[in-house]
Amino acid sequence: MTTNRTSESSAGTPLIDLHALVVAVRRRRRLWCALAAIGFVLGAAVAVLMPPPPSAVTKVLVAHAEDQPNDTGTLIRTDIEVLGTTRIAKDALNTLKSSESAEDFMKDYRGSGLTNNVLQIDVAADTDAQAVDRAKALADAFIADHVRRMEAAAKAESQALLDQRDRMREELARVNKQIGNRAPDSDPQASAGIETLFSRRAELNSRIADFDQRAAEARTGTPKVVAGTQIVDAPRAVHHSLPKAAATNAAIGLALGLVLGLALSAVGAVVADRPVLRRDISANLGASVIAELPRRSGRPWRRKGARTTRERLTATLARTVRGSAEPLSLLELGCPRATGTLALDLAGALAAEGPVTVVDGLPGAPLIDLRPQQGGPKVVGSEHVAALSPQDRRIGVGSVAPGTAWTDLQHLGTQTVLVVRAGHGSAAWLHTVARQLAEQRIPVVGIVLIDPDPGDRTDGTLWDGLHTALRGRGERTARQNGTGTRRTERKPAWASRGADNDQEAR
Incomplete structure (x- = not known):
């Protein structure tokens, strides 16, 4: 039975996802734009420096x-x-x-x-x-x-x-x-x-x-x-007309550079296998995407929207910390500065309710530049966790990049939010992160996607992740306190049909 489902799933998975390939190539526009510009300059330079003989x-x-x-x-x-x-x-x-x-x-x-x-x-x-x-x-x-x-x-x-x-x-x-x-x-x-x-x-x-x-x-x-x-x-x-020759050679160089850049980007995207779409990142990490943030501030007319999204995400994480006695950690993959900033924002939102300590477990010391002014949250290194007061709220900041000491992640927090930059980690490494966190019994309550593709219309929600997802935490807390009623998670029609088919197959 399992073999049949596996073969059907493999048959439905394309060898090359064209949507993901197009997005990956578009995200590497710096490469193929640079090669096109180099080809343009070289073509014009050849016409100027090496004119045809009489x-x-x-x-x-x-x-x-x-x-x-x-x-x-x-x-x-x-x-x-x-x-x-x-x-x-x-x-x-x-x-x-x-x-x-x-x-x-x-x-x-x-x-x-x-x-x-x-x-x-x-x-x-x-x-x-x-x-x-x-x-x-x-x-x-x-x-x-x-x-x-x-x-x-x-x-x-x-x-x-x-x-x-x-x-x-x-x-x-x-x-x-x-x-x-x-x-x-x-x-x-x-x-x-x-x-x-x-x-x-x-x-x-x-x-x-x-x-x-x-x-x-x-x-x-x-x-x-x-x-x-x-x-x-x-x-x-x-x-021979020098301007005409320069324009012709520059156009040829531009076309050749652009074609070469697109080819290299496509081959690199296929070989590297770095998920970009939220659907693929969510599937590989086994958690849902709860928010998306730009990598940079962006254009002036988009900064307000990015600031609003960041504030909404900070409020959501603050509710999660308030509703749970377990410490929360923010683990980054490819975006340490954005993760540190998010941790300091979260600590600032919780500072009015009591002392909050940010445990810096990032490689290097990126939080030093972001350390708040006098009176803000306290930032300590991961080696000082044992000296912290049990009454202090802890927000851990760490990394799941290659070379991570997995056994040290428990000291940062027993539940985590992964802050992942799109297209940074390979599919194999995302699988490794999910497996290591599961072995350390650190549930992933959500994924914050940094630098998402603007044209991504895929769904980053997992329908079988209610036990760790933020959308189920309120209900779980209410049931533990003896209040509230049990509500069944609603799944889409295709998910229900798939479950019925599996039941019949069994």
């Missing part, structure tokens, strides 16, 4: 004898690779009368295909004039090499066709010699052989004429390629 560009229209309407760009890609060879580079350097090596020169230019027949050549140099000269030399060298290759190919093709024609002519001469002066019907006995020779002669004459025509077409195609391959855009210097 460059020139030219466009060449390249005609191919094998041009086809359905060409996928194979021919122009071949031209780009030919442009990037040492032969073209050496021809251009010879034209420029430069002693630079072809390998070094090839690093300063590149070709790109704009269409199937338009080749763009980009060249970098020390000056704009030098870049223009290099672009002109490269375009001329490429055109000359392309024309030579096309002419050589056409000449080779034409010569091959003429060679085939000459072999056909030699065979035709042999056939004519065999025929001699005979007519097709001169010798009835050999008419079949003579007809075959005449048919072969006609076929050879047709093929010879075809080879002549194809050779002539091969020679005719070369002038079209030569005339069609030319510079269609004269070499010109490319002028």
Whole structure:
């Protein structure tokens, strides 16, 4: 039965809670905003400190004898690779009368295909004039090499066709010699052989004429390629706008930094597994969230609301202390200063009813800066607890951060309120805190959540925590004093249905 409920619960729990992930990433906005700002600054700095070298560009229209309407760009890609060879580079350097090596020169230019027949050549140099000269030399060298290759190919093709024609002519001469002066019907006995020779002669004459025509077409195609391959855009210097380049690089750096920051925040949130939502914090600690306080004072128009919330929380805790003979402690996780301030406020609210002592068990001495003026609550260290009068009310302040001496928490208070900063402790550590407090028999009467997410709409109330929750303490006290009536805690419909189902399963 238990196994079935466990498997159903595991099946209903998503591998990654997207709501919690979005909240965790949003809370790490300092990280990804900082990375975005760094990317923005670096992008602009690269444009200013590393401007592009002077460059020139030219466009060449390249005609191919094998041009086809359905060409996928194979021919122009071949031209780009030919442009990037040492032969073209050496021809251009010879034209420029430069002693630079072809390998070094090839690093300063590149070709790109704009269409199937338009080749763009980009060249970098020390000056704009030098870049223009290099672009002109490269375009001329490429055109000359392309024309030579096309002419050589056409000449080779034409010569091959003429060679085939000459072999056909030699065979035709042999056939004519065999025929001699005979007519097709001169010798009835050999008419079949003579007809075959005449048919072969006609076929050879047709093929010879075809080879002549194809050779002539091969020679005719070369002038079209030569005339069609030319510079269609004269070499010109490319002028770079520094503001435009800086803006472009800054925008790219901003986008890359933002993406990197969001990715790191998301991965960090998943790996760290630090609960942020009040639902998760309440479930991991096994207690309900009773109040939320901002980590900082915030904007002026929000300070009044934060002050009101703090006063209401102080009054609630004061009622809890008055209604119980057990000392109360405030244990912090990630917010020692806020916890100390809350303890001093609580002590000040109870000071009018009798002596109140604040037991400072926080690591270090954060309460020294918050110590009240003369006449306020007394603040002592945890080592002086034994010397306190039993009639004095004690409010303990301690920590449940890693490294806590768990056995010392009993001296601060036998019941506690956890003051937890959202997103500070991992889920594993929150489990550890809940387990250690349970082993020390220190009930958690509630959780004060510090720095909650403004967009958190989850429920931080546990329906099975009435035995420790503040909402049940008044009823429990009234029953102990013999007054009041027993009231059943009302649960939501889904909780009742779940309980009925468990009962039926048993």
